[in-house]
Amino acid sequence: MTEQIQEALSRKYEAGFVSDIESETFAAGLDEDVIRRISAMKNEPEWMLEWRLRAYHNWLGMEEPDWAHVRYPKIDYQAISYYSSPKSMKDKPKSLDEVDPELLRVYEKLGIPLYEQEMLAGVAVDVVFDSVSVVTTFREKLKEAGVIFCPISEAIQEYPELVKKYLGTVVPRSDNYFAALNSAVFTDGSFVYIPKGVRCPMELSTYFRINEQNTGQFERTLIIADEGSYVSYLEGCTAPQRDENQLHAAVVELVAMDDAQIKYSTVQNWYPGDENGKGGIYNFVTKRGLCHTNAKISWTQVETGSAVTWKYPSCILKGDNSVGEFYSVALTRGHQQADTGTKMIHLGKNTKSTIISKGISAGQSNNSYRGLVHMGPKADGARNFTECDSLLIGDRCGAHTFPYIESRNPTAKVEHEATTSKVSDDQLFLCKQRGLDAEKAVSMIVNGFCKEVFKELPMEFAVEAGKLLEISLEGSVG
Amino acid sequence: MLTIKNLHARVEQKNILNNLNLAIKPGEVHAIMGPNGAGKSTLGYVLSGREGYEVLDGQVDFQGQDLLEMETEDRARHGLFLAFQYPVEIPGVSNMEFMKESVNAMRQHRGEEPLTAAEFLKKAKEACKQVQLPLDFLKRGVNEGFSGGEKKRNEIMQMILLEPTLCILDESDSGLDVDALQVVANGVNSQRDGKRSFIVITHYQRLLDYIEPDFVHILANGKVVKSGDASLAKQIEQEGYAFLGLDTSEEASA
Numbered sequence: 001m002t003e004q005i006q007e008a009l010s011r012k013y014e015a016g017f018v019s020d021i022e023s024e025t026f027a028a029g030l031d032e033d034v035i036r037r038i039s040a041m042k043n044e045p046e047w048m049l050e051w052r053l054r055a056y057h058n059w060l061g062m063e064e065p066d067w068a069h070v071r072y073p074k075i076d077y078q079a080i081s082y083y084s085s086p087k088s089m090k091d092k093p094k095s096l097d098e099v100d101p102e103l104l105r106v107y108e109k110l111g112i113p114l115y116e117q118e119m120l121a122g123v124a125v126d127v128v129f130d131s132v133s134v135v136t137t138f139r140e141k142l143k144e145a146g147v148i149f150c151p152i153s154e155a156i157q158e159y160p161e162l163v164k165k166y167l168g169t170v171v172p173r174s175d176n177y178f179a180a181l182n183s184a185v186f187t188d189g190s191f192v193y194i195p196k197g198v199r200c201p202m203e204l205s206t207y208f209r210i211n212e213q214n215t216g217q218f219e220r221t222l223i224i225a226d227e228g229s230y231v232s233y234l235e236g237c238t239a240p241q242r243d244e245n246q247l248h249a250a251v252v253e254l255v256a257m258d259d260a261q262i263k264y265s266t267v268q269n270w271y272p273g274d275e276n277g278k279g280g281i282y283n284f285v286t287k288r289g290l291c292h293t294n295a296k297i298s299w300t301q302v303e304t305g306s307a308v309t310w311k312y313p314s315c316i317l318k319g320d321n322s323v324g325e326f327y328s329v330a331l332t333r334g335h336q337q338a339d340t341g342t343k344m345i346h347l348g349k350n351t352k353s354t355i356i357s358k359g360i361s362a363g364q365s366n367n368s369y370r371g372l373v374h375m376g377p378k379a380d381g382a383r384n385f386t387e388c389d390s391l392l393i394g395d396r397c398g399a400h401t402f403p404y405i406e407s408r409n410p411t412a413k414v415e416h417e418a419t420t421s422k423v424s425d426d427q428l429f430l431c432k433q434r435g436l437d438a439e440k441a442v443s444m445i446v447n448g449f450c451k452e453v454f455k456e457l458p459m460e461f462a463v464e465a466g467k468l469l470e471i472s473l474e475g476s477v478g
Numbered sequence: 479m480l481t482i483k484n485l486h487a488r489v490e491q492k493n494i495l496n497n498l499n500l501a502i503k504p505g506e507v508h509a510i511m512g513p514n515g516a517g518k519s520t521l522g523y524v525l526s527g528r529e530g531y532e533v534l535d536g537q538v539d540f541q542g543q544d545l546l547e548m549e550t551e552d553r554a555r556h557g558l559f560l561a562f563q564y565p566v567e568i569p570g571v572s573n574m575e576f577m578k579e580s581v582n583a584m585r586q587h588r589g590e591e592p593l594t595a596a597e598f599l600k601k602a603k604e605a606c607k608q609v610q611l612p613l614d615f616l617k618r619g620v621n622e623g624f625s626g627g628e629k630k631r632n633e634i635m636q637m638i639l640l641e642p643t644l645c646i647l648d649e650s651d652s653g654l655d656v657d658a659l660q661v662v663a664n665g666v667n668s669q670r671d672g673k674r675s676f677i678v679i680t681h682y683q684r685l686l687d688y689i690e691p692d693f694v695h696i697l698a699n700g701k702v703v704k705s706g707d708a709s710l711a712k713q714i715e716q717e718g719y720a721f722l723g724l725d726t727s728e729e730a731s732a
Contacts (some may be wrong), residue, residue, distance in 0.1 A: 031724065080551040093660045142504070206614055293530055399648035412708060424566065425530075427528065427568055428531065429528050429550070429564050430562065430565070430566050430620075431568075431576075432527075432549075432550040432554065433526050433550060433551075433554050433559075433560050434560075434576070434577075434583070434636065434640070435551050435554040435555045435580050435584050435587070435640075436551060436579055436580060436583055437551050437585035438551075440579065440583075444568070444571050444575070444576070445571065447570070447571070448568055448570030448571035448619065449569065449570055450570070451570040454569075
């Protein structure tokens with residue numbers, strides 16, 4: 001089997017096309033002036049610019065973290081362009097009919113026919129292309145329910161009080177190197193507000209796409225679920241195939257007020273680089289949610305893309321009885337490196353968290369789970385359950401687990417289970433003897449391995465995620 | 479159906495099959511017996527194309543085709559089925575999902591339309607009944623947490639669903655109590671239709687009380703040392719292999 005696996009580990013990246021869209025891109029480099037220009041392009045109020053500049057100065061005084069189990073050449077932050085916008089965006093479209101048809105074709109290629117989604121799935125989609133939010137579908141219907149779902153640049157204009165009140169409260173400006181950078185230069189992203197007691201009438205969804213060369217994508221998402229409300233949100237990401245590495249440093253902040261629930265799902269398929277490890281996206285993302293009393297936040301992620309992933313969607317369980325969940329499938333192949341996991345910070349009484357992490361490594365990739373479970377001194381009766389499973393395909397890849405457990409409360413309970421297994425020759429032989437080819441067999445075995453996580457995804461996306469895994473695994477067996 | 483000529487094969491540098499010859503016609507049931515280490519299971523693996531089992535010499539003709547040239551999955555699609563001695567688990571993949579993919583892979587090979595979920599479910603339920611497995615086995619992960627007997631019955635269920643032309647049963651009786659043995663045998667007998675052929679690998683004559691073989695072959699040191707009818711199995715049950723002048727000292731089962 002090993003021989004088969006070593007054969008052709010490369011497979012074409014299906015979302016790797018470049019779109020020919022005229023765009024306006026800043027020259028590479030970062031200084032105060034660039035930040036002022038970004039802020040001016042977005043027509044931002046003074047307080048926003050001040051906030052960005054403070055973040056920039058925080059960033060200047062910080063060091064890039066090097067503790068993750070990943071290796072990459074030093075990033076030259078002056079070689080990146082911090083703003084790119086499709087030209088036709090200058091007069092922003094009011095509806096899909098006004099969107100550049102070429103841009104819409106891009107999304108069709110990506111398998112996101114907006115009209116269809118609008119009509120059939122009833123999914124409201126916000127699309128962020130390079131740095132600008134293109135269109136947000138379904139706004140009217142959401143408005144009726146009192147739900148705000150719009151580009152964050154627009155929220156800064158239209159709902160400054162909400163943005164001012166919550167921005168940076170979960171992920172502070174100076175939280176970490178990449179979060180500080182994002183705070184200084186973020187260009188767009190989504191903003192969601194669900195009013196008290198409202199169950200958001202549809203899935204909300206954002207697709208991110210990096211198209212321009214040498215641009216970074218720094219999106220910022222802020223979701224606020226007010227008391228007793230519910231929202232399910234999904235983000236998807238792709239990028240064209242390029243030889244240079246591109247930086248993606250996003251920040252996502254979730255606020256779940258008392259009795260509120262937020263379900264946040266990610267299907268991440270950024271370009272992973274070629275078979276020799278050239279190119280690909282650096283995915284350095286800070287995602288964190290704050291739970292008030294009885295609130296619940298679930299993170300579900302399916303990570304198949306990016307050259308390097310550094311990502312720990314976390315929950316701060318501040319309110320009593322609040323619940324945090326993290327379900328993750330991370331697949332690495334070729335020369336991909338992923339260091340991903342979560343942090344569950346238990347502060348309130350009887351807080352509960354569940355972590356299910358499934359790591360799949362193929363090729364010469366490295367896949368690490370890194371997770372922190374912290375039980376604070378007041379977290380009486382808090383509980384955590386962690387299950388961390390790794391599946392190896394072939395014998396040149398690596399799986400690593402770095403669990404950190406800190407308990408300051410004698411009544412708190414923490415459970416940790418970890419397994420490592422290989423797709424065995426016996427399993428492959430059984431499948432082949434039943435008429436299945438090796439590729440089908442591996443994808444079936446891997447899908448079975450991930451089942452616990454897939455069932456947490458919204459139904460239509462669970463199917464997508466399964467397909468994505470299948471495509472990603474193509475060529476990882478001969 | 480199947481003609482094996484002068485077959486030599488080895489595993490991990492160790493020669494296991496040495497000049498094995500066997501001919502099976504459509505509809506026949508051939509029992510293969512023999513002491514541990516004789517090469518019985520190896521024969522099943524070599525025929526089904528398991529990796530690591532290296533053919534050194536010989537020919538195998540399967541329904542007019544060179545079996546040894548075919549990929550493992552192609553052999554299966556051409557109707558060769560192996561019921562495993564130790565069926566492996568595939569966690570998280572339901573029996574149902576697995577068997578539907580498998581049945582449809584065979585159908586695709588024959589140029590038939592894939593079965594819909596409803597059509598497949600109907601067939602699967604019938605097969606389940608035939609081997610007396612509760613229907614919830616269809617939903618459970620492949621062999622996940624099955625008892626030894628359940629695993630064996632599950633193999634026979636798969637055989638019934640796949641409608642192969644040649645079935646190789648590798649110790650499908652081992653570890654079974656009398657009731658389960660009868661269920662397995664009934665499952666096999668229900669598939670005897672005068673065209674389908676069987677190779678029944680077993681240590682014990684008792685299975686052959688239920689599945690009556692047309693021929694019994696004794697395998698030793700990698701070749702057939704004696705062939706006969708069902709009475710040969712009975713003789714071995716009574717006298718052991720000693721009367722054949724074989725060294726039956728324990729060796730690891732191959």
